[in-house]
Amino acid sequence: MATEYDFIVVGGGTAGCVVAGRLAENPDVKILVIEAGITNPGDVDAITTPARAFELRDSKYDWSYKTTMIDRPEYTRIEKPNTRGKALGGSSCLNYYTWIPGSAATFDEWADFGGDEWTWKTLQPYFYKPATYHDDAGLHRPELKYIGQSGPIPVSHADLIPEMAPFRDALTKAWVSKGEPLTDDVHNGTMRGLWKSLNSIHAGKRSSSWLYLVDKPNVTVLGHTIASRLVFSSGGGSTPKATGITALLPDNTPVTFTARRELILSLGVFETPKLLLLSGIGPGPAGTFLPSPHVGRNLLDHPILPHVFKLRPGHGLDPTLLHAGPLRDAAVSQYRWKGTGALASGLLELVGLPRIDDRLAKIPAYTAAKAANGGRCPFGPQGQPHFEIDFVPMFSDAFQWHIPAPEGDGGEYMTVIVDLLRPLSKSGTVDLVDGDARTAPRVNLNFFSDGLDLVAMREGVRWVDELLMEGEGMRDVVVGDYPWRMPRAGDEAMEKMVLERSQTGFHPCGSARMGKDIEHGVVDGKLRVHGVENLRIIDASVIPVIPDCRIQNSVYMIGEKGADLIKAAYPDLYA
Numbered sequence: 001m002a003t004e005y006d007f008i009v010v011g012g013g014t015a016g017c018v019v020a021g022r023l024a025e026n027p028d029v030k031i032l033v034i035e036a037g038i039t040n041p042g043d044v045d046a047i048t049t050p051a052r053a054f055e056l057r058d059s060k061y062d063w064s065y066k067t068t069m070i071d072r073p074e075y076t077r078i079e080k081p082n083t084r085g086k087a088l089g090g091s092s093c094l095n096y097y098t099w100i101p102g103s104a105a106t107f108d109e110w111a112d113f114g115g116d117e118w119t120w121k122t123l124q125p126y127f128y129k130p131a132t133y134h135d136d137a138g139l140h141r142p143e144l145k146y147i148g149q150s151g152p153i154p155v156s157h158a159d160l161i162p163e164m165a166p167f168r169d170a171l172t173k174a175w176v177s178k179g180e181p182l183t184d185d186v187h188n189g190t191m192r193g194l195w196k197s198l199n200s201i202h203a204g205k206r207s208s209s210w211l212y213l214v215d216k217p218n219v220t221v222l223g224h225t226i227a228s229r230l231v232f233s234s235g236g237g238s239t240p241k242a243t244g245i246t247a248l249l250p251d252n253t254p255v256t257f258t259a260r261r262e263l264i265l266s267l268g269v270f271e272t273p274k275l276l277l278l279s280g281i282g283p284g285p286a287g288t289f290l291p292s293p294h295v296g297r298n299l300l301d302h303p304i305l306p307h308v309f310k311l312r313p314g315h316g317l318d319p320t321l322l323h324a325g326p327l328r329d330a331a332v333s334q335y336r337w338k339g340t341g342a343l344a345s346g347l348l349e350l351v352g353l354p355r356i357d358d359r360l361a362k363i364p365a366y367t368a369a370k371a372a373n374g375g376r377c378p379f380g381p382q383g384q385p386h387f388e389i390d391f392v393p394m395f396s397d398a399f400q401w402h403i404p405a406p407e408g409d410g411g412e413y414m415t416v417i418v419d420l421l422r423p424l425s426k427s428g429t430v431d432l433v434d435g436d437a438r439t440a441p442r443v444n445l446n447f448f449s450d451g452l453d454l455v456a457m458r459e460g461v462r463w464v465d466e467l468l469m470e471g472e473g474m475r476d477v478v479v480g481d482y483p484w485r486m487p488r489a490g491d492e493a494m495e496k497m498v499l500e501r502s503q504t505g506f507h508p509c510g511s512a513r514m515g516k517d518i519e520h521g522v523v524d525g526k527l528r529v530h531g532v533e534n535l536r537i538i539d540a541s542v543i544p545v546i547p548d549c550r551i552q553n554s555v556y557m558i559g560e561k562g563a564d565l566i567k568a569a570y571p572d573l574y575a
């Protein structure tokens with residue numbers, strides 16, 4: 001095996017595969033991808049079958065991080081597992097598919113960190129470049145093709161499976177009856193209303209970033225291999241230069257690989273800062289090689305509050321997907337022979353993106369925070385939605401592992417996920433536990449460190465529950481809370497419930513954020529690590545302001561933009 005390459009991409013995840021695939025467009029350029037997980041996710045049924053996504057939690061394809069969720073003086077919760085993909089394609093092999101960019105105004109805030117190259121207008125083409133949009137059944141406006149013309153990732157609208165029609169209809173009716181809008185386009189920088197989700201699924205199969213590497217013989221992928229330390233040249237200049245990476249092969253033998261041009265770190269939001277820390281780049285005493293105060297700081301994520309309603313028969317997919325019996329047998333057979341039906345569904349057909357100003361305006365703590373913010377809503381100063389609300393028409397234990405699964409009662413359920421999109425808490429951290437590259441880092445998401453997030457979440461749950469329990473159509477479908485009643489009447493009881501049941505939205509980012517200089521962030525606007533030559537970070541770690549929706553489209557965008565930044569630096573290779 002060669003040990004010298006033009007570029008080495010460390011971490012073959014979502015962004016890593018994008019970068020490697022784009023750099024490989026010059027067939028003379030040799031690229032190594034070092035990946036800790038499997039290299040053949042396309043052969044794994046549980047990964048490729050859309051409706052099996054929830055089964056991947058805590059599987060051998062999951063890093064299953066132990067994570068501090070909440071770290072408040074009166075309440076701390078540490079739990080396991082927190083999912084991240086361990087496979088070529090990374091978390092794009094384990095995620096829940098929604099393909100959505102975010103609000104223009106939120107990306108414009110990135111310019112304060114990365115400069116003028118990081119605004120919605122300049123980034124817009126990169127949001128669309130990864131995808132090819134499909135509407136095989138011709139159900140949507142042809143104009144929506146702009147979402148993706150020729151990228152390697154096929155995306156399509158939620159499959160609208162017939163079993164879910166009564167659920168969809170009731171939910172849409174309830175949404176409209178409360179005066180809320182519907183939308184069919186959230187990719188133009190504005191997102192508001194109930195939307196038929198677009199997913200990284202097409203023709204019954206998951207689309208993951210390893211698709212960028214298909215037919216790229218100049219990319220060598222080394223699987224089951226753990227990157228453990230960066231190697232720097234001791235050369236005469238004042239700025240150290242990254243020259244290589246030491247990695248542990250599957251039998252734990254260390255091997256050092258050398259990059260003729262650059263190393264690109266794409267190990268994801270927890271492992272990228274860990275590798276920097278292991279290599280002596282970090283804050284305080286961790287910065288033995290290079291003090292860099294933001295490594296492993298500024299960790300952001302969306303807190304979510306998942307909860308469950310029991311539904312009247314005919315509205316949930318539990319009998320079709322979760323219970324052994326003729327309905328499930330038929331679904332399995334339909335998927336096997338035709339690639340369609342409930343198993344081909346990402347299960348998240350409808351996504352709501354509301355603001356709840358009227359409710360928040362009644363809360364003194366909120367109005368005080370708004371006044372202190374120059375009269376602008378702290379959660380959505382430019383009209384961004386306050387929440388993403390996902391409606392899964394069955395019991396989903398991937399979101400609700402704290403509560404007993406309703407086994408054997410033959411019932412039908414709905415899991416509602418309330419996701420606070422622009423939380424004010426911004427103090428998560430990633431730290432080393434020890435010096436062994438195989439040890440997981442210590443992750444603290446530190447949700448609700450700002451108490452106003454707790455209030456907002458409480459109100460978001462009340463808002464959507466009122467819509468579901470009282471809205472036209474849905475009020476005839478919802479039977480009641482499962483497994484116990486939500487304490488909707490009391491503020492204190494609601495906040496306690498939020499602390500006890502909230503979860504990661506699976507959108508952590510920001511742990512090696514962009515910044516103007518080393519005192520402001522870890523990488524510059526070209527994604528180069530401040531204080532080191534020949535080293536870039538291209539993954540969710542560099543995100544300075546969390547997107548106000550799910551983040552895979554943003555991560556693919558960063559991969560595409562990052563690849564172009566590298567190409568621009570090497571005109572001899574990419575003229």
Ligand SMILES: Cc1cc2nc3c(=O)[nH]c(=O)nc-3n(C[C@H](O)[C@H](O)[C@H](O)COP(=O)(O)OP(=O)(O)OC[C@H]3O[C@@H](n4cnc5c(N)ncnc54)[C@H](O)[C@@H]3O)c2cc1C
Binds near residue numbers: 090506
């Ligand atoms: C369960 C789940 C559901 C989600 N649902 C959605 C959704 O519906 N919509 C959406 O937009 N987003 C969703 N996301 C978020 C989105 O998928 C991620 O933010 C994104 O994929 C992260 O990409 P990344 O490149 O930063 O990291 P990753 O894709 O996680 O890639 C990191 C890679 O580095 C490898 N690696 C790590 N350490 C080492 C090491 N030491 N040596 C070698 N390799 C290493 C990992 O194995 C992995 O392949 C979800 C995420 C999860 C986990």
